[in-house]
Amino acid sequence: MCSDKLQTVDVKSYLIEQGIHFELFEHKAVFTCDEAKAEHIGAKGIEVKNLFLKDQKSRRFYLVVAPANVAVNLKELGLMLGEKLKFANEENLTTILGLSPGSVSPFGLLNDHENAVTLLLHNSVGDSEFVQFHPNLNTQTLDLAQPEFRKCLPLFGNKFEFIEF
Numbered sequence: 560m561c562s563d564k565l566q567t568v569d570v571k572s573y574l575i576e577q578g579i580h581f582e583l584f585e586h587k588a589v590f591t592c593d594e595a596k597a598e599h600i601g602a603k604g605i606e607v608k609n610l611f612l613k614d615q616k617s618r619r620f621y622l623v624v625a626p627a628n629v630a631v632n633l634k635e636l637g638l639m640l641g642e643k644l645k646f647a648n649e650e651n652l653t654t655i656l657g658l659s660p661g662s663v664s665p666f667g668l669l670n671d672h673e674n675a676v677t678l679l680l681h682n683s684v685g686d687s688e689f690v691q692f693h694p695n696l697n698t699q700t701l702d703l704a705q706p707e708f709r710k711c712l713p714l715f716g717n718k719f720e721f722i723e724f
Contacts, residue, residue, distance in 0.1 A: 604691030
């Protein structure tokens with residue numbers, strides 16, 4: 560982003576404008592999957608972790624969405640992608656997705672105006688009847704039926720793929 564002030568999309572308003580239905584759950588701030596689980600949020604969606612990764616030279620960025628109980632081996636995933644992967648830093652997160660740590664979700668892609676990030680979703684996320692994500696705030700969770708979430712994917716404008724890893 561080129562501007563001094565980060566412009567982020569209001570996810571809930573955007574989804575309503577797009578006719579995408581969701582259920583909203585408010586809760587105390589959660590920064591990890593364990594904290595979210597302990598909150599007993601009540602959403603029906605599969606519990607996931609969202610990992611913001613990049614290649615070694617910071618040329619390519621990936622948002623990896625996997626079930627909370629699935630270990631993500633960065634070396635193996637990197638081999639699948641032909642990359643050496645590492646976690647993106649907080650500056651990358653803020654500059655590219657307009658997010659702070661603990662708020663990462665696919666909805667951050669709405670702030671990726673250059674479509675620099677590739678979204679990689681574990682197959683089981685695509686197979687789940689419902690999904691749940693922060694609306695770029697870690698004090699709220701949105702629960703979406705799979706067909707509603709699928710409507711979001713082309714709206715992001717980013718490349719995306721469901722994969723097994």
